[in-house]
Amino acid sequence: MHITSGDCAGKSLAKAGLPGEVFVWHDILYDGHRQPGWPDDDVLHARAQFLSQATAGGLKAGPVFETLKSQYRRLAEAATQNHIVLWFDACLFDQAMLAHILACLEFKGATDTELLCVDSFPGISPFHGLGQLKPSQLSSLYDRKKPVGNAQFIFATKANRAFATKDLAMLSKLSRLSGAPLPWMPAAAARWLNEQPDPATGLGKLERLALEAIRAGHKTPRAIFKAVSKADTPPQFWGDTTLWAKINALADRDPPMARIEGPAKRLPQWESALDLDSFRIH
DSSP states (O other): OEEESOHHHHHHHHTTTOSSOEEEOOOOTTSSOOOSSSOOHHHHHHHHHHHHHHTTTSSOHHHHHHHHHHHHHHHHHHHHHSOEEEEEESSHHHHHHHHHHHHHHHHTTOOSEEEEEESOBTTBSSOOOGGGSOHHHHHHHGGGOEEOOHHHHHHHHHHHHHHHHTOHHHHHHHHTOSSOSSTTHHHHHHHHHHTSOOTTTOOOHHHHHHHHHHHTTOOSHHHHHHHHHHHSOSSOOOOHHHHHHHHHHHHHSSSOSOOEESSSSSOOSSOOSSOGGGOEEO
C-alpha cells in the first residue's frame, strides 16, 4: 500500500505502474484540536467539526467523520496485512501528517514500512512537492525508499505529540534539532512556529505575506496567490483555500486589515461556483 498526502500525487502514483494500491490521507494535522494517540470517535467527531469550520462549511461534518473513520480502519488493516510505502514531501503539511501516520503505525505494531520523502527533483524549481511530478517521474524515485526503523518510529511519536498538543516548548526544541531521525521534521516545526501570531503585529507568516501582496497592489485572489507563492520559502505547505482563509481572517479583524469586494463577503474556502476573478481585495 502506497500512502501519500495529496490527491494530485495520489492520481499520479496510481498511474506510475507500481505494485499495490494508493491510499491518499486527508486531514490538516498541523492545525486544529486533536489527541496525539490513536483517535477515538470523540476525537474524530471533533476533527470533522474542525475541518467543516476550516472550509467554511464547504465540507460537511457528517461525511468528513465517516471519511476519517474509514481512513483509520484502513490504516489499522494495512499495519498488519500490507507492505507500506509512505510518500511524503518536506513541507509542514506533509511532515505533521507523516509524524501522525508513523505514530499510528507504531501503535498498531507495523514493521514492514518504508519511507520516501522528497524535497527536490531535477529540473523542477521551485519544488514544492510530489504533486508536481508526472507518473514516470514518481516511478523513477521508487528505489530511493528506505525502511522505517525503530528510532524513526519513536521520534515520529514524539513529533506527533508536539504537533497534536501545540506545545510551544516541544516544537521550539524540535525546530532546533540537528541529526533528526526524520531530517525534514525540524524545518516543519520551525515553519509551524512562524505561523503563530507575531507579538507585535498579531500575524502569522502566511497572513503577513498575504497582507504584503495586497498592499503591493495585487487585487485578485489569483494575483495574490502568485505573489505570496513567489515570496514564500519552498516547500509550500499551503494551497489556495488555505490562503483564501487567511485573507478572510484579515478582513474579519477589528478593524479590518483587508476589504473584500465581489459576489460574496468572503472568499470561498472550498470548491465553489463563485468566480474568483470577480473578487477584488483592497
